[in-house]
Amino acid sequence: MHSLIQLSIVVLLLPLLSFVILIFFNRRLPRRGDFIGVGILGTAFAISAYIFWSVIVQTYDPAFRIAWDFTWIDLGNVPGVGPLQIKMGVVIDNLTSIMLAMVTLISLLVHLYSTGYMAGDKNYGRYFAFLGIFTFSMLGIVLSDNLFSIYIFWELVGLSSYLLIGFFFEKQSAADAQKKAFLANRVGDIGMWLGILILYSQFHTFSFEQIYANLAAGKFGLSNGWLTAAGILLFMGCVGKSAQFPLHVWLPDAMEGPTPVSALIHAATMVAAGVYFVARIFVVLTPDALHVIAFTGACTAFMAATIAITQNDIKRVLAYSTVSQLGYMVLGLGVGAYSAALFHLVTHAFFKACLFLGSGAIIHAMHHEQDMRWMGGLRKHMPWTFATFTLATLALAGLPLTSGFMSKDAILAGAIGFAKTEGGGIFYLIPVLGFFSAMLTAFYMGRQIWLVFFGESRTHLKPAEDDHHAAHHAHAGHDAHTDDHHQEHGVHEVSWNMRAPLVILATLSIFFVYSPDPLDGGKGWFMKMIQTPATVVGEANHQIGDLRTPVSTATLAAAVPNVEVPAAEAGEHAGAEKGAHSYADMRQAEIVHAGHAAHFTAIYISSIMVLLGISLAFIVYVFNIIDPEKTAIAIRPLYLFSLNKWYWDEIYDATFIKGSMLLANILSWFDTTIVDGIVNGVATLVRNFAFLNDGFDRHVVDGLVNFTAFTVNTTGAVLRKLQTGKVQTYVVMLLLAVFGYFVFYLTRLIY
Amino acid sequence: MTEQLTTIGLNHYLTISAFLLGFGLFAVITRKNAIVVLMGVELILNAANINFLAFSKFNGGMEGVMFALFVIVIAAAEAAIALAIVINIYKIFKSVDVSSIDSLKE
Numbered sequence: 001m002h003s004l005i006q007l008s009i010v011v012l013l014l015p016l017l018s019f020v021i022l023i024f025f026n027r028r029l030p031r032r033g034d035f036i037g038v039g040i041l042g043t044a045f046a047i048s049a050y051i052f053w054s055v056i057v058q059t060y061d062p063a064f065r066i067a068w069d070f071t072w073i074d075l076g077n078v079p080g081v082g083p084l085q086i087k088m089g090v091v092i093d094n095l096t097s098i099m100l101a102m103v104t105l106i107s108l109l110v111h112l113y114s115t116g117y118m119a120g121d122k123n124y125g126r127y128f129a130f131l132g133i134f135t136f137s138m139l140g141i142v143l144s145d146n147l148f149s150i151y152i153f154w155e156l157v158g159l160s161s162y163l164l165i166g167f168f169f170e171k172q173s174a175a176d177a178q179k180k181a182f183l184a185n186r187v188g189d190i191g192m193w194l195g196i197l198i199l200y201s202q203f204h205t206f207s208f209e210q211i212y213a214n215l216a217a218g219k220f221g222l223s224n225g226w227l228t229a230a231g232i233l234l235f236m237g238c239v240g241k242s243a244q245f246p247l248h249v250w251l252p253d254a255m256e257g258p259t260p261v262s263a264l265i266h267a268a269t270m271v272a273a274g275v276y277f278v279a280r281i282f283v284v285l286t287p288d289a290l291h292v293i294a295f296t297g298a299c300t301a302f303m304a305a306t307i308a309i310t311q312n313d314i315k316r317v318l319a320y321s322t323v324s325q326l327g328y329m330v331l332g333l334g335v336g337a338y339s340a341a342l343f344h345l346v347t348h349a350f351f352k353a354c355l356f357l358g359s360g361a362i363i364h365a366m367h368h369e370q371d372m373r374w375m376g377g378l379r380k381h382m383p384w385t386f387a388t389f390t391l392a393t394l395a396l397a398g399l400p401l402t403s404g405f406m407s408k409d410a411i412l413a414g415a416i417g418f419a420k421t422e423g424g425g426i427f428y429l430i431p432v433l434g435f436f437s438a439m440l441t442a443f444y445m446g447r448q449i450w451l452v453f454f455g456e457s458r459t460h461l462k463p464a465e466d467d468h469h470a471a472h473h474a475h476a477g478h479d480a481h482t483d484d485h486h487q488e489h490g491v492h493e494v495s496w497n498m499r500a501p502l503v504i505l506a507t508l509s510i511f512f513v514y515s516p517d518p519l520d521g522g523k524g525w526f527m528k529m530i531q532t533p534a535t536v537v538g539e540a541n542h543q544i545g546d547l548r549t550p551v552s553t554a555t556l557a558a559a560v561p562n563v564e565v566p567a568a569e570a571g572e573h574a575g576a577e578k579g580a581h582s583y584a585d586m587r588q589a590e591i592v593h594a595g596h597a598a599h600f601t602a603i604y605i606s607s608i609m610v611l612l613g614i615s616l617a618f619i620v621y622v623f624n625i626i627d628p629e630k631t632a633i634a635i636r637p638l639y640l641f642s643l644n645k646w647y648w649d650e651i652y653d654a655t656f657i658k659g660s661m662l663l664a665n666i667l668s669w670f671d672t673t674i675v676d677g678i679v680n681g682v683a684t685l686v687r688n689f690a691f692l693n694d695g696f697d698r699h700v701v702d703g704l705v706n707f708t709a710f711t712v713n714t715t716g717a718v719l720r721k722l723q724t725g726k727v728q729t730y731v732v733m734l735l736l737a738v739f740g741y742f743v744f745y746l747t748r749l750i751y
Numbered sequence: 752m753t754e755q756l757t758t759i760g761l762n763h764y765l766t767i768s769a770f771l772l773g774f775g776l777f778a779v780i781t782r783k784n785a786i787v788v789l790m791g792v793e794l795i796l797n798a799a800n801i802n803f804l805a806f807s808k809f810n811g812g813m814e815g816v817m818f819a820l821f822v823i824v825i826a827a828a829e830a831a832i833a834l835a836i837v838i839n840i841y842k843i844f845k846s847v848d849v850s851s852i853d854s855l856k857e
Contacts, residue, residue: 725856727849728780728788735776 004054005068005090007047011100012090012139014044015107019132026125037128038111041135045104048097055097062531067091067145067209082204089207091145094529095342099142099276102346103269106353107135109501110264113357116498117260117364127167127258134160134265141273147196148206150277154192154237157270158185164265165257177253184250188240192277195233198226199284212283216536224286227537231289234281235296242274242326245300249648252319259360262315267322267356268349275329275345282338283536287587294334294418298433301327303646305440309447310632310642313370314359317448320645321396322352324437328411331434336591337414338532343521344407347514351395351404354505358389361494361502362452366459372451374462379453381491384499386453388506393449395509397442398610403509406521408438410595413602417594421587431602439609439616446617454622457491519603522596535588764805771798785837785847789830796826 018040026033055064069089078084111131118127137160140153166178200206202221203214214220220227238244243251254266265271278285278293285293301324308320325348332341363370365382379386395404415431493499507513515524522528619625632639644650722733771794778791800819807815841847 723856725853727852727855731776732780735780 001068002066002092004051004092005066007051008090008092008096008100008143011044011047011051011104012136012143014040014047015132015135015139017132019129019136022125022129022132026129029125032125032128034111034115034124034128037132038108038115040132041104041108041111044135044139045101045108048100048104051092052097052101055092055094056525056529060525060529062094062529065091065093069145069207072149086148087146087207088149089145090143091208092143095276095279096142098346098526098530100139102349103135103138103142106264106268106349106505107131107138109353109504110260110357113263113360113498113501114258114260116495117360118258123167127164130160130163130167131261131264134164134270138269138273141276145208146206147199147208147211150280151189151193151196154241154273154277155189157265157273158182158189158241161185161254161265161270164261165254167258167261168256171256173253174256177250177256181250181254184247185240188236188238188247191233191236191239195230195236198222198230198233208280212536215284224288227284228286228288231281231285232292235278235285235289235293238274238278238330239296240274241277242271242330243300243323244274244296244327244330245303248300248304248323249645249652251323252316252645255313255315255319259315259356259363262319263353263356263360266319268353271322271326272329272345272349275326275333275341278330278333279338279342282333283533285535286537290334290336292334294331294415294430297327297329297331297334298415298430299327300324301331301437302433302440303327305437305444306642307645308444309440310639312373314362314372314375314448314452315356315370317372317444318352318355318359321355321441321444324441325352325396328408328434328437331430332411332414335411335415335418335430335595336532336588337411337418337595339527339530340407340410340414340521340595342530343514343526344404344411346526347395347403347407347509350505350508351392351402354388354392354502354509355396357498357501357505358385358392361385361498362389364494364498365491369459369462371462372448374459375452375457376455377453377457378491382493384493385502388502389453390449391506392509393445397445397614398438398606400607401511401518403511403514406511406515406518406524409599409602409606410521410527412438412606413598414591414595416598416602417596418591420594420598421590435605435609438606439613442610442613443617446614447621450617450621520599522599532588532592761805761809764801764808768798768801768805771795771801783848783850785840785849788849789833789837792833793826793830796822796829 018037021036022029022033029036067089069087071085072088073086075084075086111128114127114131118124121127134157137153137156141150141157144150144153162178162182165181166174168174169178196206199211203211203219205211205214240247251266251271255262257266304320304323304327308317308324311317311320325344329341329344329348332338332344361382362375362378362385365378365385366375369375391402395402398405398408412431412434415434419427419431511518514526515521517523620628620631641647722729775791775794775796775798778794779788780791782788782791800822803815803819803822805815807813807819837847840852844852846852
């Protein structure tokens with residue numbers, strides 16, 4: 001076993017240890033054991049950083065990969081399935097080591113931050129325990145080398161997310177939100193499991209490597225449609241976990257959880273797990289499945305961005321922004337911009353965690369006020385928060401010199417390349433939606449910054465009557481803050497343990513961490529280390545090969561001239577010339593090249609869009625040239641459409657929830673009348689039969705028994721009379737007997 | 752017939768014995784006093800003795816005589832034991848009325 005594997009297992013198990021210690025003993029430990037959580041995560045991060053150093057910095061090899069597994073459960077030869085062995089294993093490649101460092105770092109920062117944010121909560125210890133189990137599950141997803149164990153950890157992150165969303169479970173809205181999140185995730189997970197089963201049914205293995213090898217060897221026995229279906233079903237897991245378009249409704253509601261949890265789970269790590277999973281299975285996705293993924297991502301990015309414009313809750317804006325950015329990542333994977341999507345995953349994790357922790361600091365300082373309409377002017381009171389929040393906002397909006405700029409532009413360039421390669425038409429919708437969302441992102445983030453940090457404080461404008469606010473305060477249990485909430489002088493900068501994570505995360509949102517060239521992420525270590533893997537779909541599989549006529553190498557060369565071919569892809573080209581390559585690989589190479597070609601186009605368009613968005617925000621909120629309220633009235637239907645989140649909750653309520661209720665009512669009626677009727681009918685029958693039986697028993701069987709008893713009794717009574725106890729009676733009987741004997745004997749003698 | 756009347760034959764003995772047995776039984780069955788019942792028993796034993804002696808006389812041989820002697824001896828012993836029993840009965844029940852003694856019923 002490689003020493004890095006051993007270390008990664010230690011990293012995996014450390015947060016579990018933290019969970020076990022804190023869940024059982026937090027009340028017996030000083031400070032409810034928060035130092036254990038922070039300390040363990042610190043150790044885990046240190047080890048992860050070492051792994052990162054060894055893999056990325058020292059090895060610096062795009063193809064680096066070590067793996068180790070063991071048979072966890074051997075079920076032997078299961079009838080109807082064949083030999084069934086469930087293995088557990090760890091794989092470390094560049095992606096894993098980056099994710100490992102990212103997850104442990106953000107988790108560590110959130111632990112540290114929570115010691116300030118959650119101080120005084122009555123379930124303080126349990127909170128850290130839950131963070132521990134979450135981190136464990138998330139690392140499990142990152143390290144898994146097979147579909148089965150990734151599914152186990154997938155469900156575990158679902159569970160820990162459920163527990164943390166409903167952390168303030170006395171609040172009805174939190175309890176509802178956790179239920180919603182859990183149910184929406186179940187829908188996706190069912191699809192994911194079915195997808196896993198389709199692949200298992202063909203290859204009889206859960207291991208990624210073996211599935212890829214078998215698929216590449218053409219052992220997939222079903223038609224292309226099945227492979228596409230498997231890809232889309234696996235993608236459904238991502239749709240649920242990463243809050244993509246039909247199932248995105250749970251993520252904004254999940255903001256009911258504590259804000260550091262929103263930063264860790266619902267912005268940086270767990271929701272990115274869906275994207276990570278799609279990246280893991282990227283090579284089995286057929287072009288059709290990728291189209292579905294690309295369109296889902298584009299729709300999600302656009303829809304969530306339009307909703308974010310009108311939200312007033314500071315966390316809800318960020319939540320929809322998260323949905324939108326996740327849409328970008330999924331879009332990126334769908335269009336084949338594999339490394340760009342993962343790049344965006346990492347950069348987004350840092351700047352979005354920074355934004356959420358910043359909003360947590362604001363909410364903390366504002367005494368649990370979350371409505372941006374009543375904030376304002378916080379810039380002077382919270383300089384650290386302001387600086388870091390602004391930096392992260394610039395990264396989110398995608399302004400040059402930030403990490404978000406590089407990753408977002410890489411995705412958009414990929415989208416343009418994809419649309420070109422696919423032949424335009426409807427496929428241009430994807431980059432167009434992407435660019436438009438970029439503009440909207442810049443607009444709503446500008447609005448947020450302005451409303452929160454600039455202008456004058458508007459706390460006094462808030463309507464006096466608000467039970468919502470009181471409920472917040474009661475549950476958070478911050479007894480120290482007994483001063484008047486509506487007084488501005490109560491606002492203050494947060495303590496160092498909440499400030500330090502902000503600074504670290506904001507630093508990680510600057511370009512030089514990832515690439516020396518602020519305009520091109522492709523020159524940085526990240527894009528070099530994470531390269532699009534060669535797809536296994538189609539190689540030596542005639543059925544798959546029929547998807548489309550192969551693009552000839554000449555066409556490719558003509559389509560993308562003057563593009564430097566990376567060494568890894570040069571080998572593929574050699575294969576293509578021999579005629580061994582089918583469509584899918586060529587297509588991938590073509591998209592990558594077209595994406596490279598579109599790099600500067602993307603930069604120009606997106607910079608223009610971002611500037612447009614920011615200027616619009618300035619026009620509306622800073623210079624007041626356009627009055628937002630009048631505009632809202634002028635385009636009231638659109639405004640309401642956005643404010644009510646495209647009515648998705650209402651639609652789901654009217655269809656699925658009402659439908660489920662209706663179905664439940666019908667089934668309940670069926671149960672009470674028909675099923676119960678059958679049961680009751682049978683019962684009546686049995687009862688009548690029993691009644692008959694009872695009569696038979698009572699009168700015939702018991703009659704016989706009683707008759708026997710009666711006979712014996714009577715006989716006894718008669719015989720008892722003979723037993724007088726007097727000697728003389730016995731003598732008489734003796735005489736009679738002798739006499740009788742004589743009579744009998746003599747009678748025989750005579751006759 | 753005359754011969755039968757003049758000579759005492761076996762039948763005469765047997766008849767007397769039968770009567771004696773009948774009286775003895777009657778006494779045993781009907782009398783209430785335990786002593787009288789014992790007397791009845793003696794009558795029965797003596798009826799048997801008469802039979803033994805009668806058969807001994809008419810058949811020749813001494814077996815019947817010997818038997819009768821044994822019977823007399825046993826009767827004496829029996830009388831002694833029986834009287835002792837009667838005394839004990841009297842001690843327990845304060846009565847020698849056999850009809851009132853029915854503890855055997857239980």
